[in-house]
Amino acid sequence: MIKFKSLILKLNIKPMCTNKKIKYLLDMKRIFIVNFFLNLTLFTCLQLNGQETELPVLAPVSPNAAALARFGSYAVNTNLGKTNISVPIYSVKSGSLELPIAINYNSSGIRLNERASWVGLGWNLQAGGAIIRNIKGIPDGIGDMPESITNLEFNESNFNYLYDAWRGFEDDKPDQYILNAYGVNATFYFIKKNGIREVVFESNNSIKVTSIGAPNYGIQVVIEDGTVLVFNDTEISKLPPPSAFISYRRDAQTAYYLSKVIAPNKKDTITFEYKRKKSFEIPVKTSDAIEFHHASPEGSHLLNQNFWNNRVEIDKCYLDKIIFKNGYMQFESSLDRLDLNDEYRLVNMKVFFDTNNNIDQLVKEIHLNHSYYKRGPEPASNDFDQKAKVKSLKLESLTIGALTASDSQKFEFEYDQQLLPSRGSSKQDFWGYINDNNEQSLIPLTTFTTKVYDYIPDTYTYTEHTAGNANRDAHPTKMKSGILTKITYPTGGYTEFEFEANQYDVSLNTPINNSKSKVIQAIGSGDCTGCFSNGKQSLTFTIDQNPLGGPINGKLSIYFTDAYSGSQSSNSYAKFSGLQTIYKRSGATTIYPATEYIVPINLTAGGTYTIEAEEFGHGSNPPSYVPSVTARVSWDEPEGYVTINKTKYVGGLRIKSIKNYNGVSETPVLVKNYSYSNPNIINQQKSGGYVKKHIKSSTLWAILSSSPNFENGIGLLPSIEYGIVTESDFANGLDNGKKVYTYENVLVERDITDTGEVYKHPLFDMTSCCNENTFIGSIMNEVINNEDIADKIIKPFKHGFIKKIQYFKYITEINGEPNYSLVSEEEYNYDTVDESNFNVNYIEPLWNPKSWQTSINPYGITEDLNSINFYFKTRKTYLGKKLLTSKINREYDLKGLNPIETITSFKYNNNYLLSEKETTDSEGITLKTKTYYPKDITGIPSLPGTSLTEAQMSVIEKIKTELYRINIPIQTETYKSDVLLSRQRTNFKDLGNDIVLPEIIQTSKGLEELQDRIVYHNYDANGNPLEVSKADGTSIYYIWGYSNQHPIAKIENFTSSQAMAIQSSLISPAVDASNNDISIASENILRTKLDQLRNHTALSNAMVTTYTYDPLIGVTSITDPKGYTIYYKYDAFNRLEYVKDAEGNILSKNEYNYKQ
Template sequence: MLLIIITATNDFRAQNNIDKSLPDIKPPSLETYKISTYNLDFNNSPSGEFTYTLPIYNINSGINIPINLGYNSGIKVDDIGSNLGMSWQLVAGGAISRVVRDEQDEMSSSVWFPETIDINADANTIKTAAHPDNSIDTEYDWFNFSLSNGLSGQFYIDKNLNVHYNGGDGSKLTINDKTTIVTQYGKNLEFVLYDNQGNRYYFGGDEKFLERSRIDYKGPDKYYTSGWYLSKVITNKNDIINFDYSVEQISYYTSVGASFSVSESCCVPNTYENSGITKNKTTMIALKPRLSSIDDNITTINFGYNKQRKDYINGDGKLLTSIAVLSKKNNQIIKNFQLSYDDVNAGPAVTYYGLPLNEQSTVNRHFLNNIIDIVSNQKYKFEYYSKENIPARFSLATDFYGYSNGKMNQTPFADISGQVPNYIYTKANGYASANKEVDPTKTYLGNLKRIYYPTGGYSEITYESNSSIIPKQVEKVESSGLEVSRPCVGAKTVSKSFTFISNGSPINYAAYASTDYSNCGEPDDLHEIHGIQIKDLTTGTVVRSKNSKYYESIVANKDLCLTGLPSDLGCPVNTVSGHQYQVQYSVTSYLGRIDGAVSLSYNSRYETQDVLTHYGGSRVKKIENNNTQNGSDIRWFYYNKLQDLASQKTSITNASSLKLFDYLTTKRNCALECNPNNQGGESISVTSIPVYRFYKDNIISDFNDRSNKIFYNSITELVEGHTAFERNYLYEDDANAYLYDPPILDAPHSNSGQVKRGLLQNEKQYGFKNNNFTIFKTIDNTYSFVQNSITSFIFKQNFALNSGYLYNPHDGPIPNISYTFYQNYYGFSKLIESISKEYVDNQIFETKSNTVFGNSQHYQLTKQSTLSPEGTLIETSYSYAPEKGNQLLIDKNMIGIPLETLTTQTMGAGTKTIGRTETIYPTTVPTSQSGNLVLPLSVKTYDLQNTASTEITYDKYDTRGNLEQYTTKAGVPVSIVWGYNNTQPIAKVEGATYTQIQGLASAIITASDTDASAAVNTDETVLLSALDNFRNNLSNYQVTTYTYDPLIGVRSITSPSGIREVYLYDTANRLMEIREGSQTGKLLKEFKYNYKH
């Protein structure tokens, strides 16, 4: 132990550097982070943000992989865009991101993740972990993942590289390549996500699927792995979807920082020192995967990047400029999207943090202007609110939350006048003087204003500042004054006084005097004075007495209070509540006239007043949808309940008090600091030092808090003139980190409330009639929550120990160390009850639905019950692979497939079974029906006597899992012929086995494969002729045939009767018409489309 202490002392004396108190965070690139945390649904995110999804294409190879462009409103001044510009995100595939806390968990040479600590038994380890050259990793890294098909979550890995994850749906995460070492990067991990259907998603592994990042703060640092991109998906039928990337090297200023502190001197008591401002700028350098193509067995989707990004320092970053969907069979372009951008230059760079005036990356932004599919000529165009008025990144003209406020600030530190003692304010040297108030007219600069649709219609979004009426404490004081005159003759001293009973608050005063020699006397500086005396009559003690020459004012208030000490006569006079005080003011002159007056304020108190307060960012106020055919509709959003629409008090939940600075009392070994040559002491002398810390660093706000969004408990949506929807959401605050004196600043919260936030608690639906809202439906939801947690510790050495220090029980085992810990929660919520009430003609019809998720092996729905308004109870139970003991399905994680359902009906006292169905899967492979694929073999049903009968038997699958033959309950075989390169069913034959028709099927399969190679909407005569021949050769059977444009949809269906329906599509590949016989035949059905957000 002694050797460790000596080494520590040689390396470190006093931790005065503010940088040492900031969290050790290594973030991913912002784009990777946003991909991994993406959320699409506006209604399920009660933050008031505007979110919009523009669908591009949907890959369907057994599972859906949608490709979208996603928008989320809100631009902070320091934000940087993605490869789609500001606020937009390419949502295709997915990624895992990591925020490294301390060191990479898989690389740390020494990892210590205790759930609890014993400061006696663990003292040596704690001292090593607290040392500034800490070699022990005590914090779990934070992992997030998101896939474009909706799967998402967060997880952690422990020192053995086991994944701590519980998605609540039976999905699981594992790590491959746990021991592979790749030089400076450490272990090349590959994550595999298994969903509950047995589909596998692979992240990372090879170099081109990994993001390597480096944060350069005070010079080049080492790279760390911060992202794992989706490399492939293997479905439960062994279809493969591959994702390919090119690696782009990007660099940009990720953050800037400035800090200073005012603290009491260690060596000169009762004096304060300013540390001086320390400024820094941090550069993110990342080797980031950029999606270049997605490939399945039908299509290839290429992503082109041909426009240089000006918001990066280097020239390797590109904007997405094209998305092309190609048929794999004939390389025909099905969709060809071209994207265009507006480039916005904010003017000169901000030089406060050391950037040169001509620096370009921080002044340039890109905004998506339009996207057009040149195949269908479908065009979307976008407008934004005053995007050119957003100042350059790192501008000082920002509010408390980082949004533009247009103020001409010269410093990033908020004005602290009146918020700290005057002696602290004076020592701040004017550094903390910025106006950081929110300007509600600037919180939505750069937000999406209009979306123009291909039909010619548009949606317009109106925003307002996040705000609410909140109670604030406003100071009220009693005041009084005394005016005293001494005329030319009479007593030399004249005085007046008054008394009052104090409430314990200080007395402030200001006294001024003047002389008049016009009628008598001559100037006499020695004797012309004025003075104040304040006496505690309860104790008989004079608590303040001061005399000054007549031309000197006598003032005491907090602005003149330099030291806070009783001897400082510029400070207000402290009082004791309930005591009576006398204030006496006097003027004195021997020969001339003198006049004086004193004004006093005392008995200060605070009263609560409601004040409209603005917070960071904006919320949607109104969405107006204008359609060229059907006019317009307007939706208004109010952030409270329907009954409170007129109130400016909203349901904002997490609007915390603004932090202008940090105040803490830290501990230092002043005896050692002030006498560095005295190393021989055997004990320590701990001094408590008050510190005011001021800093600005956006890495902390962006990556040190797992919940930094505004939330509202209630949002009411009004559809103008029609209906109203009041939605009330759950919210729970996160628990603070557990702090031990002195505190460690900026320790993250435990994310305990994360699982509950944003869940819809209830909804009330109203109709609008006769200028009144009338309720017609309510929905009340109840949830259950499952959470696990693991603990992260943070240790900090406050000061060094004397080199000769020997252990003293009085000091404790870690006398110079602070520590804190927080919880990392992971878990899920489940809706367990929903009560719906409908109000009709003064009657209430209630329907209650209850759900049970009874097996912790998969957390699937195991029981659902619905009680109707008539009192009928319908209950359905579900069994899965674990309940049925099917180990093959369990091993393949196909545990989300219901294998058996049992439905009962209860009316009164009687209960009966009304349905029982069982799907039989193999328990071993291979099987004669499906080979090595795990596919259903049959479906059984049970009658009221619980007698089983086979409803359907699946007789034969092809190697891709396509069903080729099944047998009905009546024993009738049904065969299915697959064409278009085994991707679409082209014929269904009822009554024949597949073996019977196989010889005839080869001709239509070949014809369909040939048709698949043709262009979209080409002549199908040859294929239709082949299908007709096939039908004619099987005239004794019921035959239905189908044709397709494989990437668009079905083109024709010919029924057993020979009647053909022809399906026609518009240029956007949407179903437009169904006609009989041919493309010009009788119109059977027509479809119209309107765009609406």
């Protein structure tokens, strides 16, 4: 019996015939041909003692039980608290290519406006992949994409570029491309550098990206091993107009789907076919915005509320078929969705064996069973869009096998039962997750000011605004609405997931304030007699010291009553020594109206201030009325503080526990609990909304929004990371110890290096226009130095790296608490290399922008404010690479003391490939391995040891340039204490048609000359080895069948020249029989052909091993050189069921059941 301790599923392998044994039970993947170049890795890891290099293993070995035994095992990204929940569906194999198909679940929680994929809400299909294009500004390729716009010369061309970029006719920033396909993840940009368009990667990936055809028509990616990914199937979106100046929608590629994978040998491929469907995304409210401005000198303001809900038309791609060698996988879908209009629901996935006789055999069938989340009461309207908002597609179960079959496998899914709010409602927190906001608005309570500038007296009128009442706090319970809570497996066992809101504990120092104020009032006369002031009023006061430190927030309030027109009423004033502005009564024709100013101020602890006021006016009718001006300074003076411990919540979920049950006992057989500390809050919740200010005429307007007005780059990162995470492990109720993960937190800080520039004529003098200090310093300072448009230093390539892992064993319990002892730890150290950045442009209007005025040419004239139309700045996008430089392993004694330390250091070449690995043990003995890759070789003498020939160098040049197979090891060397022990080199041969394969593997000991060890004599047209031998040994010849996919014969002591003599009479008939193997009868024909080959006199001195297969499942028989055959039988789910001998005796049987 084999027991998987960490898994729910226990696999019983029962021997049925004890006099005959199976020699090997290896991984199921070994049934198929291992990627030929992975064998090269085996050769490069030459033993330190320089032992004989062995021939590659190209033929299959005995299969074992399927990997489906691993139910209940889920990896956790402890840095983020995310669980990798995945249900494997099938693994596509096409020669040396392999593509796992699965459905994956996003464990971070359901966002309010999240649209369900065609698999179901929270789920996605992993099959192939795509490049997602995040359009910035307008799509790349529509307008000219400039480099950084800093230090722009003031001329017509530059002026009109800024004007057109602001209106949406020109591009001002590069789009972002996010690649996630075939196991490759990267983020890249097309930027212009020195006038040339080039690709840059966020993490400096060593992959090659090129456009196919016209810009952005298609994209081709070549990864480091030479595998080519072609993205030719594009998703087209009709984008909403980017501004009020453009009335039409633009078409843009918003996704590039994987069309084909081409193996390094250029023969093996996987092809993806899609069906297309145009659909309209149902509009939902995603943000609110209010614009405040002065409509008249009286200082009133208008409110304009905006709902950003533009409908987007998308020509979408849906995966229809994956075609591979000997088969294809069909994806069947239906247009019957109730939550999205004209979008597909994935119904079935079917795998077919495509025979040479055009008879498609069903190998595997997967069915998805759906229902719908109910997201509120059904609307009375029959409008589909309104009905769709209260539904979301829900994956209830997944069945492998025919739905009516008794032996089908069923995965069932359960979810949190809380009702999800309707999409587009206001019940969402700051991060977009579900909360309990009961207001219609998304804007939280916000206080800010606008103002009007008066040129003549050179003063400002301030108006304080308070708006918004939304609750945008994260709700720890509501956030779990609809989240996956349980998976039940076909065998009866199940896994329960417990999630909790992202959170952290803070100690808040809450001030104890004493409200204080100082006030004066100056009074005028009751009639016009004398029209004089009754005296100037002033008051000087001192602010007490602040025990908490820092400035004290205060408020200046000034109120002028109305006054009769004429005389000196307009000369009345009030001022505060902390501000330069002199505040005066507003003017009018007959009556000076009452005027009020409310201005926020900062007071310095210990500072001395003066308020002053004087009233010159007289009363309006009746004459008995007495005008006045009142000036008040109020503030909260801190007297100390109290400390309050509070839990703060952040949008998104983290895993709290994973519990595995066997379906029999109510006690979980495996439990993993997670606790988190040392948080790194990246996307901090704001206390209010986002404020953006801009100038219109002589007023400062403001836009208050629930979402950022400027991109700050934070969206590229998670909202929170955790620096220390503890994983506790229990099995059958017993404490199995714990692991403590420590990560390196990377702070996200404001970038204060670039405050932006005003684009103005060099001759334009602010001082002549309107007092430079006042105009620039007061109004434009509020536009430019606004915290809400502050840039952040975002370096995603630095985040998420493990610093230390500690392993503890449980000892005992002390005072009710578990006690642990440290067993071992791993410490990791990194270097960040090749850091750089490029600029992303942001353009905002300052005045009333209009295109270049050639007719009157006003620029530079003092009073013409067209000379200061724009403000612009750049935000840096940071690039770099973080590399592991050392790993330290420490093993501790039974008391958790006296560590034994092993240090491993790592070095890399210019493509970030591992070039040197050095390990030093606790006794100071050092072992080192050096690896040389194609790009490390620049000439014939580049490699240590025997020089390359010109022919060999020519092949290496092709490998690294044309084929871009830059991660293939050409030569490896092993050292002990810097003394060379051995050297190994692989020489390649160009076979034409871009097929470059190993020809000779050479080795040497110490400083000796390299000697031939392994020789690849011959390959077929598909790059499969036909004849391989040791340099001084006999040859092994392989016959490849099943459409050149699998070896059907391994003939030892046999050469290619001998094979030519029997090619037509024996080899070709056997190959043809394998290509036609679609049934038991046809497989028996193949065995007959192989027996004829084995028994022919031409092979009398050879040892022949033969193989048969179900090509998309596994090997079905192996006949050894003595003619003894072992048979392998698979169940309906392609798992190894039993093994039989030639007489039909069952040698072993596998049972897949859950047991405690």
